[in-house]
Amino acid sequence: MPRILTLISFFLISVSVNGQYFVEARVMYNTFNMQDMKAMQEELFDEFPFETKATSSFDPYAGFQFSIGTIFENTNSAWRTGLIFGYTSTGGRVGYSDYSGVVRGDQLLNLVSFGIVGGIERTFNDTKWTVGFDIPLTYDLTNFTLKNELVIDGYPPEIQQYEFKSEAISVQPRIDVFRNFSNNISVGLSAGYHLSILNPDLVWKEDGQSTLTLQDSDEPLKAQWNGFRAGLIFRYSFTL
Amino acid sequence: MHKSLLLAAFLLTACTFKPEEDFFVNVEPNIPTVTNFQFFDEESLHMRKTITLDFRGASEDEIVGYQLYLNQILISEGEHPYLQTIDSREYEDGVYTLKLVLVKRSNSNSLGSAVGLEFYEEEILKEATIYNGPIEPPKINFEIIDGVLTAVVEPYTGYAFKDYVVRTSETPNEVITDQNFQGQSIDDYVGGSITYSVTLHAYNEIIESSKGYQNTLNARIEKTETGLKFSWDLSPFKNWNGVRIGVLKGGAYEMHTIDKDQTEFLLDMPITFPYNTDSYIETRNTINLSGPTLTAKGFTSTFFSYVQLADEPKKFIFTESVDSAFTVYYPNAVVSQDKLIRYSAQSQEVTRTTGTYCLSPDRKNIFEFRNNRIYNINPTTLQSVDELDIVAAVGTYTQFLQIHATNSKFVMIYVAKGSEKWYYTFDWSSKTVLFSGTTKTDYPLHKNGQLSDDGTLFYNTPQAYYLELISPNKVRGYSNTATVIGSTKKIASYYDSKLTLISCNPAMAVVNEIAYPKNVRSVFSNQTGQVAVAYAESGVIKIDFFNSETLDYIKTLPTQLHPSGTYFFELAENKLVVKSSGFSFLEHYKTEIAF
Numbered sequence: 001m002p003r004i005l006t007l008i009s010f011f012l013i014s015v016s017v018n019g020q021y022f023v024e025a026r027v028m029y030n031t032f033n034m035q036d037m038k039a040m041q042e043e044l045f046d047e048f049p050f051e052t053k054a055t056s057s058f059d060p061y062a063g064f065q066f067s068i069g070t071i072f073e074n075t076n077s078a079w080r081t082g083l084i085f086g087y088t089s090t091g092g093r094v095g096y097s098d099y100s101g102v103v104r105g106d107q108l109l110n111l112v113s114f115g116i117v118g119g120i121e122r123t124f125n126d127t128k129w130t131v132g133f134d135i136p137l138t139y140d141l142t143n144f145t146l147k148n149e150l151v152i153d154g155y156p157p158e159i160q161q162y163e164f165k166s167e168a169i170s171v172q173p174r175i176d177v178f179r180n181f182s183n184n185i186s187v188g189l190s191a192g193y194h195l196s197i198l199n200p201d202l203v204w205k206e207d208g209q210s211t212l213t214l215q216d217s218d219e220p221l222k223a224q225w226n227g228f229r230a231g232l233i234f235r236y237s238f239t240l
Numbered sequence: 241m242h243k244s245l246l247l248a249a250f251l252l253t254a255c256t257f258k259p260e261e262d263f264f265v266n267v268e269p270n271i272p273t274v275t276n277f278q279f280f281d282e283e284s285l286h287m288r289k290t291i292t293l294d295f296r297g298a299s300e301d302e303i304v305g306y307q308l309y310l311n312q313i314l315i316s317e318g319e320h321p322y323l324q325t326i327d328s329r330e331y332e333d334g335v336y337t338l339k340l341v342l343v344k345r346s347n348s349n350s351l352g353s354a355v356g357l358e359f360y361e362e363e364i365l366k367e368a369t370i371y372n373g374p375i376e377p378p379k380i381n382f383e384i385i386d387g388v389l390t391a392v393v394e395p396y397t398g399y400a401f402k403d404y405v406v407r408t409s410e411t412p413n414e415v416i417t418d419q420n421f422q423g424q425s426i427d428d429y430v431g432g433s434i435t436y437s438v439t440l441h442a443y444n445e446i447i448e449s450s451k452g453y454q455n456t457l458n459a460r461i462e463k464t465e466t467g468l469k470f471s472w473d474l475s476p477f478k479n480w481n482g483v484r485i486g487v488l489k490g491g492a493y494e495m496h497t498i499d500k501d502q503t504e505f506l507l508d509m510p511i512t513f514p515y516n517t518d519s520y521i522e523t524r525n526t527i528n529l530s531g532p533t534l535t536a537k538g539f540t541s542t543f544f545s546y547v548q549l550a551d552e553p554k555k556f557i558f559t560e561s562v563d564s565a566f567t568v569y570y571p572n573a574v575v576s577q578d579k580l581i582r583y584s585a586q587s588q589e590v591t592r593t594t595g596t597y598c599l600s601p602d603r604k605n606i607f608e609f610r611n612n613r614i615y616n617i618n619p620t621t622l623q624s625v626d627e628l629d630i631v632a633a634v635g636t637y638t639q640f641l642q643i644h645a646t647n648s649k650f651v652m653i654y655v656a657k658g659s660e661k662w663y664y665t666f667d668w669s670s671k672t673v674l675f676s677g678t679t680k681t682d683y684p685l686h687k688n689g690q691l692s693d694d695g696t697l698f699y700n701t702p703q704a705y706y707l708e709l710i711s712p713n714k715v716r717g718y719s720n721t722a723t724v725i726g727s728t729k730k731i732a733s734y735y736d737s738k739l740t741l742i743s744c745n746p747a748m749a750v751v752n753e754i755a756y757p758k759n760v761r762s763v764f765s766n767q768t769g770q771v772a773v774a775y776a777e778s779g780v781i782k783i784d785f786f787n788s789e790t791l792d793y794i795k796t797l798p799t800q801l802h803p804s805g806t807y808f809f810e811l812a813e814n815k816l817v818v819k820s821s822g823f824s825f826l827e828h829y830k831t832e833i834a835f
Binding site: 050055056063093096101102150152 | 255354
């Protein structure tokens with residue numbers, strides 16, 4: 001980690017000699033593939049002796065990203081590069097409840113990403129609008145919590161919880177449109193796609209090797225974060 | 241920096257996905273009810289000592305457990321089936337609320353029921369009475385109400401009454417379930433004895449009270465000119481129909497049934513009943529007085545004997561009945577077999593006279609001295625048969641001392657002539673003197689001599705204390721009071737506070753001897769094999785009988801003879817002859833049995 005910080009500091013200093021710096025915050029609306037997780041949720045239906053229902057099934061959910069970087073300007077275009085940190089989560093719930101208690105099965109996933117981003121952008125209409133394209137390359141850490149819970153009134157709850165993880169490499173090509181309100185403040189929209197280019201299996205944190213499989217399959221389950229990404233961008237640009 | 245991390249953590253948490261709320265299904269609870277469970281049938285549970293509570297619900301009720309409370313205090317709990325023994329003595333007597341909580345598994349369509357964790361409780365309340373005090377059995381008293389014997393029962397007022405079982409000695413068991421049962425009348429009862437029992441069943445205990453009742457017939461027996469008059473009083477009873485009186489003759493009863501309205505019964509006594517010592521028990525007539533016969537209960541055969549003891553004025557003695565518990569005693573009379581035997585020993589033939597049964601006089605004559613003459617008195621007519629002029633017979637005497645001894649043939653007299661005492665023995669048939677002689681002192685010769693049937697005189701003198709067998713043999717003995725036992729030729733004598741048997745031979749050896757410290761007046765014997773000793777005690781003459789060989793005591797005969805009198809005793813065959821000198825013998829001799 002100290003090595004990474006040193007590298008980042010070197011990168012920023014080396015590129016800031018003739019450029020402009022920026023800080024971005026993106027509030028994202030994310031969709032997820034999560035095909036394996038949905039399949040597992042289907043299996044959970046059968047384990048309950050009731051007519052269970054999935055109240056959540058890996059629905060699109062919000063996330064956020066923070067970026068910091070520098071912009072190298074040309075006449076009508078500019079290159080930008082920087083560091084990126086992102087977080088998003090989703091999950092599923094299958095359950096049943098009545099007056100006597102509740103039984104539920106939760107599959108909760110969150111994704112912590114950090115990496116680098118690089119792209120190009122161009123300013124139009126007397127610098128009021130900016131359109132950009134970039135590709136973040138991120139190292140993704142997935143935490144998957146499988147939690148089964150039975151709560152009967154008057155009795156202590158029975159909880160089964162297992163923690164899994166996976167580490168992946170992904171890219172997220174995206175197009176951004178900014179409205180520049182001043183030399184410093186810009187607000188924009190973003191659209192992109194999250195694509196895992198290296199997605200290992202989920203493994204049990206406790207032993208680091210056990211995996212999850214469906215009943216009729218030997219294929220380990222994966223956290224499939226692939227999906228569209230849309231976001232609202234807040235950018236602050238400044239010069240040192 | 242620290243705050244920044246906290247803010248970041250908060251943002252992460254706030255932005256993390258939250259699943260939707262749980263899927264809720266509106267299921268109606270199915271509260272189960274116990275379909276087949278009995279917690280005692282009674283409204284109130286009575287607890288005494290230890291009580292075992294056994295709760296077993298039906299299987300379909302799925303009862304899983306119990307909790308038992310006494311006045312809201314948990315005293316026991318357990319799983320199904322529930323078998324609990326409670327010692328009620330751990331709690332004070334009183335009324336409690338017993339609560340049984342049934343824990344029952346739910347059969348709803350709910351999640352809790354599906355996983356077996358949904359239960360419902362149902363309470364069953366009972367009043368529980370704890371009582372460990374004593375259980376008092378009903379008290380029984382007898383009362384005669386409107387002429388009917390009534391058993392009055394003080395009912396049981398405690399807890400856990402089950403029933404009474406009433407029985408009498410005459411009736412079978414009767415189960416009464418009314419706790420307030422206060423008794424019942426015994427309609428058929430008139431007399432006799434009855435036992436009335438009430439068995440109380442309370443809790444699991446059996447307590448019995450019993451009380452007996454005995455009714456006696458107050459009967460009276462009176463002598464009449466022609467027989468016996470029986471009268472009685474059967475009040476206060478009204479349920480009787482008559483009285484039976486039976487006369488036992490030779491082992492069979494001659495029954496007389498008497499109507500209820502008749503209050504007395506006259507029994508004619510056409511019976512002349514000789515009896516003797518050996519057979520009087522069998523031949524003696526017995527009158528049976530019995531109770532009503534038309535009713536099933538009461539006395540049926542009450543017996544009494546009719547004889548009179550010689551020394552007691554009572555004439556009839558009621559004895560215990562043979563086949564009935566009913567007993568009637570003639571007032572103040574006491575039955576004593578011993579006395580009866582003694583009476584037999586002295587009894588004579590009994591003949592009936594007008595209202596009076598008398599002992600027959602001795603067959604031997606009675607000799608009486610009056611007006612210088614000896615009169616021979618018929619004991620029945622009390623008239624003189626013949627007489628002897630004593631002056632003419634023995635000459636002039638200065639004092640007539642005694643008629644010394646008599647029997648049917650001989651008379652001995654004892655007179656004083658001046659300073660000498662003379663005795664004379666007459667052959668009464670010829671009125672001639674057989675023997676005569678003088679005594680050297682004034683010792684009362686009459687106490688020591690007697691005449692046998694053949695005229696033999698036994699006597700002794702105060703100096704030598706000897707006996708002379710004048711005819712046909714002559715023996716000598718030492719005794720101040722002595723007699724010769726005829727068949728064994730032994731002399732029974734009393735000397736120095738000893739009763740002695742002396743062999744009647746010239747050696748006069750003592751063959752038996754017992755201590756006998758009494759005021760002996762005479763010793764006599766006869767052919768019966770008994771020795772009799774007359775002695776003064778408690779103001780009367782009494783006679784003890786002994787075996788003439790062993791001197792074993794046999795019996796005592798009390799008499800009404802006063803010690804101041806002068807008597808001669810003779811043991812004749814099966815009878816005792818008492819003779820008196822002077823002028824008072826008739827009084828004693830005419831002993832009367834008056835029915």
